[in-house]
Amino acid sequence: MTAHKKYNNLQVEIVDYKPAHQEAFKSLNEEWISTHFTMEDSDYKVLDHPQSYILDKGGYILVAVYNSVLSGVCALIKMSDGEYDFELAKMAVAPAVQGKNIGFLLATAIIERAKSLHASKIYLESNTVLKPAINLYHKLGFKKVAGKPTPYARCNIQMELVLK
Template sequence: MEIVSYHPKYNQAFYDLNIEWLETFFYVEDYDGEVLSKPDKYIISKGGHIFFAIENDIVLGTVALMKESQASFELTKMAVLPNQRGNKIGQQLMQHCIDFAKKEGFDRLFLYSNTKLENAIYIYRKYGFTEISVEPNSPYDRSNIKMELILV
């Protein structure tokens, strides 16, 4: 398996993986559908990054870093093929994002999640993310926890 940077040829996999994950665990919000269907517009052109875990030309998983400010990025849109969950692909994608963020000189990463995703919250804490307050105008209705990783 290798982790590669964004290429438009993976747009459908980015969309499909995330929609499947959202439909399995929550529901697709309007904001999700818009961002997922136009990653060039909402992530890449605004200075963000998308990574893909690829093996034998199959996209096993994906994750995005959405730019909030020059040195602050949201770790978001992480999804792994259902038959690949439990193989630590998500953890490898997370480590890749952390390493990338440090190399690029980012100050922090943050994420939104939901406490019902106990395994995910455990993994975020394992990688050093700590809980902070969720702002009242959070972009996700389903989110009830916000976490950050300070990199400086």
């Protein structure tokens, strides 16, 4: 299944991840994490090896291309905890194009992908200092939930989206 949707009024295309996107996937995420927090071992594992940590385990990564430039990424990580089907993770938009609705388009596309896979619940972890991201998640219908164990020291909020 290929995501290849063009949003004409924005010159944004949402496409499936290819190995050629790995460096951008890593650098976009490193940029936002390093701006607000500290990169952690769990970040490096996923960002250095998205094929084995996300894709080979039944997950997906979508990429936003804005005016022909790779400008955003978002992952859907398969979960096996019995409660959630996927985790929305590693969403990043280049600072130069933030505020252009690219994060919303990426998140909407990743949620649509989860729905197409018959997912019933999506989980995410974030930090409340990331106000635009938290506002986006609320706008998409995510609700705050209490505490699953997390590998990230920076996580201070966990949310879920019920699809069914």
